[in-house]
Amino acid sequence: MKNNRIAAIDVGTTKICTIMAEVDENGLPTVLGVGVVPSNGLHKGMVADFKDAKESIQLSVMKAEQAAGYKMESACVGITGKHISSVNNHGVVSITHARKIVHPGDLERVLKIARDIELPQGREILHVIPRSYALDGQTGINSPVGMHANRLDAETNIITAASTSVQNLAKCVRSSGVKVEDIVLEPLASAEAVLTEEEKQDGSILLDIGGGTTDVVVFQNGSAYYAFVLPVSGYHITRDVSIAAGISFDLAEEIKIKYGNVIPFSGSLPDKKDIVMGEFSISHDNLTKIISTRLEELLRLVMIELSEINFPNVASLNMVLSGGSANIPGLAELAVSTTRLPARIGYPFRLPGVSDALSNPMHATGVGLLLWKLINDEKQSRNANYISRLMGRNI
Numbered sequence: 001m002k003n004n005r006i007a008a009i010d011v012g013t014t015k016i017c018t019i020m021a022e023v024d025e026n027g028l029p030t031v032l033g034v035g036v037v038p039s040n041g042l043h044k045g046m047v048a049d050f051k052d053a054k055e056s057i058q059l060s061v062m063k064a065e066q067a068a069g070y071k072m073e074s075a076c077v078g079i080t081g082k083h084i085s086s087v088n089n090h091g092v093v094s095i096t097h098a099r100k101i102v103h104p105g106d107l108e109r110v111l112k113i114a115r116d117i118e119l120p121q122g123r124e125i126l127h128v129i130p131r132s133y134a135l136d137g138q139t140g141i142n143s144p145v146g147m148h149a150n151r152l153d154a155e156t157n158i159i160t161a162a163s164t165s166v167q168n169l170a171k172c173v174r175s176s177g178v179k180v181e182d183i184v185l186e187p188l189a190s191a192e193a194v195l196t197e198e199e200k201q202d203g204s205i206l207l208d209i210g211g212g213t214t215d216v217v218v219f220q221n222g223s224a225y226y227a228f229v230l231p232v233s234g235y236h237i238t239r240d241v242s243i244a245a246g247i248s249f250d251l252a253e254e255i256k257i258k259y260g261n262v263i264p265f266s267g268s269l270p271d272k273k274d275i276v277m278g279e280f281s282i283s284h285d286n287l288t289k290i291i292s293t294r295l296e297e298l299l300r301l302v303m304i305e306l307s308e309i310n311f312p313n314v315a316s317l318n319m320v321l322s323g324g325s326a327n328i329p330g331l332a333e334l335a336v337s338t339t340r341l342p343a344r345i346g347y348p349f350r351l352p353g354v355s356d357a358l359s360n361p362m363h364a365t366g367v368g369l370l371l372w373k374l375i376n377d378e379k380q381s382r383n384a385n386y387i388s389r390l391m392g393r394n395i
C-alpha cells in the first residue's frame, strides 16, 4: 500500500492550526507540515465574518503546504460553539438467527434505531457514539458481536449541531481550496490527543479552555458519555483584566500571558511589586485574584452542568485540562481545590516528524483531529490493535 496523506485544520477563535501528515503502510503518521496563524472572523468558536475567516484558513493552509512541499487536497475540520448539544439515546433489537449469535448486521440495526431521534428543524447529527451494549439485560458489554442473546440493547451518545454553523464552516474551508473530509466536534478530537486509554476507561473529564469557548467531554468505559460547550474562556479572563486595570484588551492579553498565574501569593516571594507596563500598573496579587476568580467560576459551571446531566460517578473522574488557557501556571492545582477531582495539564502526544511546534496544550485539538481521523479509519477497518501500536511508537 502506498503512503497516504492526511490533514487537519483546527479553526479556533484565536488561531488556526493546520497539520499535514503522511501515513505509512502500518498506519503510522509522520507530520510533514504545520501552519499556525492568528485567526480573524471567528467569534466564540463560530464563523462570524466569512471573508476574514477564509483568509485566515488560507494563510494557515499555505504555511503548512510550504513546509510539507505539496498541496493539501482535503482535511478533517473541527467544530465547536454553544450550538452543540449532546443527548443520550437507546435502541433495542431482537436476535432472530437460529443460533442466537449477534452478527455485525444486528449491531448496525440497533445503532440505526439508537440514532433515530427527533431532530428539531435546522439541526443535524454530527456523531453517534456507541457507549455500551447490553445482552439480555446484562449491561456493560463493549463488543457484542459473536456473543449469544435474544435481545441486544445499545446506549448511544448523539451529538448534534446547528446546520447553519456546520455549513458556514464547511463553506469557509472549501472556498479556501480544501475539500472537507470530516467535521469533528473539537473536544472529541482533543481527547484523542491528550487522554490515555486508561483515562478513557476509568472515567475522565477533558476541558479544552481556548480563546472563545471551553469545550468539555466526559469519558467513561472507553467512550464519550457526554459533551458540552461553554461560551466562557481565555477571552473573558483577558477582558476581566482589561476592565479591572482600565487598560486596553491587547495590553491586558500581553500582561496575562507574561505574568498571569493562579498561584496564591505566598508572602515571601518578591512578587509583591506592581507590574508596570507603560503608564499602567497592576499588582501581582490583583492579577492573580482576577484570573483565579474567572477560572474558579468556569470550573464551577462545569461541575453544575455535570450534576444537571446526573452523571453517576462524578467523584471518580480524572480531570485533564488543555487549550491555550491551560498554560496559566497553577491551573491544575486550582482545579483540584475547586472540584476535588485529580487534575493534570494535557499536553498533546508527540507525533513523529516536524511536530515540535505542537507540544503546547493549545494544539490538543489540531493534533487530535489528525489522530481522530486515523483512529476512526482504522476502527472501520476493524484493526483492534491500532491504538496500542500508535502508542507503542510513543506519540
Ligand SMILES: Nc1ncnc2c1ncn2[C@@H]1O[C@H](COP(=O)(O)OP(=O)(O)OP(=O)(O)O)[C@@H](O)[C@H]1O
Pocket: 011, 012, 013, 014, 015, 016, 044, 045, 080, 209, 210, 211, 212, 213, 214, 233, 234, 235, 238, 253, 256, 257, 258, 260, 323, 324, 325, 326, 327, 328, 361, 362, 363
Ligand atoms: N501562556 C499563556 N497564559 C495564559 N493564557 C494563554 C497562554 N497562552 C495562550 N493563552 C490563552 O489561550 C487562549 C487561546 O487558546 P487556544 O489557542 O486553545 O484557543 P482557540 O483554539 O483559538 O479558540 P477556541 O477553541 O475557543 O475557539 C487565548 O485566550 C490566550 O490568551
Ligand SMILES: [Mg+2]
Pocket: 012, 013, 186, 210, 211, 323, 365
Ligand atoms: Mg480551540
